[in-house]
Amino acid sequence: MQRYLFELLYENKKPMTFGAIRRAAAGDDFVFRLTVERSLRRNLKRLLDGEVVVANEGRYSIHPSILDIMADGKARDPSKNKNAV
Numbered sequence: 001m002q003r004y005l006f007e008l009l010y011e012n013k014k015p016m017t018f019g020a021i022r023r024a025a026a027g028d029d030f031v032f033r034l035t036v037e038r039s040l041r042r043n044l045k046r047l048l049d050g051e052v053v054v055a056n057e058g059r060y061s062i063h064p065s066i067l068d069i070m071a072d073g074k075a076r077d078p079s080k081n082k083n084a085v
Contacts, residue, residue: 001043006052006062015059018044 008024009016016024018041025040044060047053054063 001039002047005040005043005047009053009060009062015056015061017059021060 004025005021008021021044022037022040025036044053048055048060051063052066053060
């Protein structure tokens with residue numbers, strides 16, 4: 001679930017409200033089970049506690065330092081570097 005939330009926030013590029021996250025997870029299922037919603041909330045809280053995700057005015061996004069680490073990792077990946085020997 002945490003991986004799903006992380007990928008959802010990463011792909012969206014913009015901060016998302018919990019309602020938008022819930023809609024993305026539920027899709028066309030109007031009868032969204034309480035257990036699934038509770039799981040979304042719990043895992044989002046874990047990501048917040050681990051400082052992977054930040055909340056700002058009710059919107060959630062990936063912590064900027066995590067994005068920097070990801071960007072640095074891509075730049076240092078020798079398989080992505082055309083000049084690597």
